[in-house]
Amino acid sequence: MFTGIVKEIGRITNIQPNEEGKLITIDLKSLAPKANIDDSVCVNGVCQTVIEKNGSEVKFQAVGVTLEKTNFGEFQIGDKVNLETSLTASDQLGGHFVMGHVNGVSEISEVISNGDNYYTWINLPEEMKPYLVQEGSISVDGVSLTIAEVNSDYTRFAVSLIPHTWENTVFHSKKVGSKVNLEVDILAKYIENLLKHRSKSISLESLKEAGF
Numbered sequence: 001m002f003t004g005i006v007k008e009i010g011r012i013t014n015i016q017p018n019e020e021g022k023l024i025t026i027d028l029k030s031l032a033p034k035a036n037i038d039d040s041v042c043v044n045g046v047c048q049t050v051i052e053k054n055g056s057e058v059k060f061q062a063v064g065v066t067l068e069k070t071n072f073g074e075f076q077i078g079d080k081v082n083l084e085t086s087l088t089a090s091d092q093l094g095g096h097f098v099m100g101h102v103n104g105v106s107e108i109s110e111v112i113s114n115g116d117n118y119y120t121w122i123n124l125p126e127e128m129k130p131y132l133v134q135e136g137s138i139s140v141d142g143v144s145l146t147i148a149e150v151n152s153d154y155t156r157f158a159v160s161l162i163p164h165t166w167e168n169t170v171f172h173s174k175k176v177g178s179k180v181n182l183e184v185d186i187l188a189k190y191i192e193n194l195l196k197h198r199s200k201s202i203s204l205e206s207l208k209e210a211g212f
Contacts, residue, residue, distance in 0.1 A: 002047075003091070007085065008084075009082065010028050013077065020061055022062045023059055023060070031083055036050065036053065037051065039086065041086070042098065045181040046072065069105065071181055082169050095137070102181040102183050104128060106122050108175070110176060111176060117160050117163070119158055128184055131188040131192065134150055139183040
């Protein structure tokens with residue numbers, strides 16, 4: 001589990017296709033001492049397991065499903081990625097609970113420079129509409145962000161990025177049309193599942209329907 005607070009911007013140094021998908025090598029830079037074999041690292045919002053380590057570089061196995069359902073399929077050598085090591089009991093939860101299980105990929109539709117902030121609009125996939133509310137949380141490429149606005153027809157949402165977040169994540173290299181990984185707040189999914197499967201309350205009508 002992660003917090004959505006990016007700790008480092010890594011760089012992809014090698015991509016090697018194999019039978020399972022692609023072996024992706026990333027220079028973790030300052031995070032390298034915290035990542036060992038079998039540890040989990042959040043890469044652009046996707047939970048990946050370290051399978052090899054050589055100095056500051058680690059290797060991940062991205063399977064076919066990951067390549068299809070995230071922006072990993074578009075990775076090129078030299079690309080920069082958001083990085084975060086897994087949450088420990090002593091860590092401060094500065095963002096929100098990020099599981100590293102991406103719900104879908106979308107595109108940036110507009111970036112507006114608003115004073116010092118960057119108001120960024122992202123297209124909203126149909127399947128995620130039930131989970132987004134204004135001022136709720138969402139993970140975008142592994143960054144914990146607050147939803148500043150959802151448009152009236154629920155086709156896109158906006159997040160406001162402060163200069164620190166803009167410069168210390170891969171957002172500064174994004175543009176209109178760039179694909180981003182989205183993960184909705186897990187608490188919203190739990191609530192939706194609870195409401196979907198809750199028992200039907202007993203009433204006079206329900207008793208009649210049951211034959212009483």
